[in-house]
Amino acid sequence: MITVAVDAMGGDHAPRPEIEGAISAAREYDIRVLLVGQPAELKRELARHSHRGLAIEVVPASEVITMHDSPSQAFRKKKDSSAHVATKLVRTGQADAVFSAGNTGAVMAVARFGLGTLPSVDRPALAAPFPTSKGGTAVLLDVGANVDSKPAHLVQFAVMGEIYYRVIFGTRKPKVALLSIGQEEMKGNELTREAHSLLKRAALQFVGNVEGRDIFSGSVDVIVCDGFIGNIALKISEGVAQHIGLLLKEALQSTLRSQVGYVLSRQAYHSFRKKIDYSEYGGAPLLGVRGVAVIGHGSSNALAVKNGVRVAAELVRGKVNEKIEQELSALPIAVGA
């Protein structure tokens, strides 16, 4: 049975959604869950739910990293935080994966330095799934594990993203693209131009450059970019989604007629909400670390936690790290002549 350590104190509304989500995951997917956090609080919350017969245990951690903590400070000073302890469970082999909806920067630092990178990986990358207009999912990486990346790093991101995509979405040959400012090979900056020429030679189905709007079009599956750009792209997308949601709500409530319309079209509205709801996607894996780490949105609800735990378990089951290592250690080969 796969064991997932859940940072039960990390999210905005912790530990309620963490515990509810963990229970559902344990029940639906036959996963063993270690809930990490302050035992009294966790046990009180656990008592509100039925979880008989499920493989759920509480592991104590005295400290909590808040959303306001500086990531580097929290990483260094709060050594007994739920994020640290949950990560340590993976490092010591007591868990296969860790899920946290906590402070993204801090969790990333804890996972990256607590677990270490895979031998063949230069830099880990945070991979964010996006819903596409075709009803599928596109994965953008890196969305913030690094600020400056070199062309060779982008190639590693592409390889890792492709493997993640295959494991989670079952596509045999995902289409991989490079985020730039135009389809032509020569468009972009030095980084994207060099990365383009490397990606062309990589053992991937590389389809060339795409622009920002293509992230959502569904024409490609894996989109690679520098972490600085990726993080901005992610935050803008979230902002736009929120903004449009608000505008829509306002418009729907503004007149009696539209309110009637809203009631009639509620079904469609909900299905729309579900489609753009991040909680369906279960968080972003930090690829390239030893062990599996999935980072959820701070505002994760129980469904998001459940899906995050599921994705973490699927990455373990799909041997994603073994595949990454296999792919990246394969080349280059030193042939003495």
Add this chain to the structure above:
Amino acid sequence: MGKDLAEKFPEARAVFAEADQALGFPVSELCFAGSEDVLKLTANTQPAILTVSVAAYRVLESRGVRPDYVAGHSLGEFSALVAAGALDFADAVRLVRRRGEYMQSAVPDGTGAMAAILGLAPAQVTELCRQAAEGEVVSPANLNSPEQTVISGHAGAVKRAVELASASGAKRAVMLPVSAPFHSELMAPAQRDLEVDLRKISFHPMRVPMVTNADAEIVTSGDEARESLIRQVVLPVRWEASMRTLIDHGVSMFVETGPGRVLSGLLRQIDRSVHVFNVEDEKSMNAALERLARAQSETAET
């Protein structure tokens, strides 16, 4: 390769000019703009790689960078000896040109082959080669890292070894697009010819010791270095062992000079605690110089 170095650094430019003159043809043009087909011929590859490696080294040298030890992978052993002061660059570039020709013609086309076996212990690969030989030659040619071994020999035997390796759980076992079975006993004719050439060349005293491919041991005299160059033609490059020898001698910083960063990658598989960087163009050169300067000031402080 190397174009950027030649444009930006006069010390590098001088090395390319010296190579052109020593060989009597513009190897620099081959480096800067040669097509892959032309560069693939080992008699072209060898002087080209040597020239770029030495050009990068000369720039480092001009900035006061002095190694405590040198080592080179296969052909790189010539570059290492130039850096150590044992071989004149002009001699070295002429030698490797002929070395390439000898190796190319040692075995008729199509009889020899090489393959890479990844994810099996080197000892296991050696054993697989024994099983696959069936009276032919197949043996490790480059013992690169705990994860990576290149094998070499008769084409049929190499193919059998690849199949055995896949069946034994190798992460990957692939035939390589190489024209001849380097570092195997099939190279004996090339070894004889190269030995004649090498005995005619005078080797100078070495400024710094070198770790040899053939034995992974440290040598300090020109004569020992010459023997190593002769022996390595038919023996495996014991690269992992060589790197461990250096690390055991206290080396903690490695600079790879020349095209690519394959050796840097291997070092990371061998020992992640050492510092590794490569120098192949202006950008990597500046980064390396900066890091070396920083390391030096840190050592000075402590």
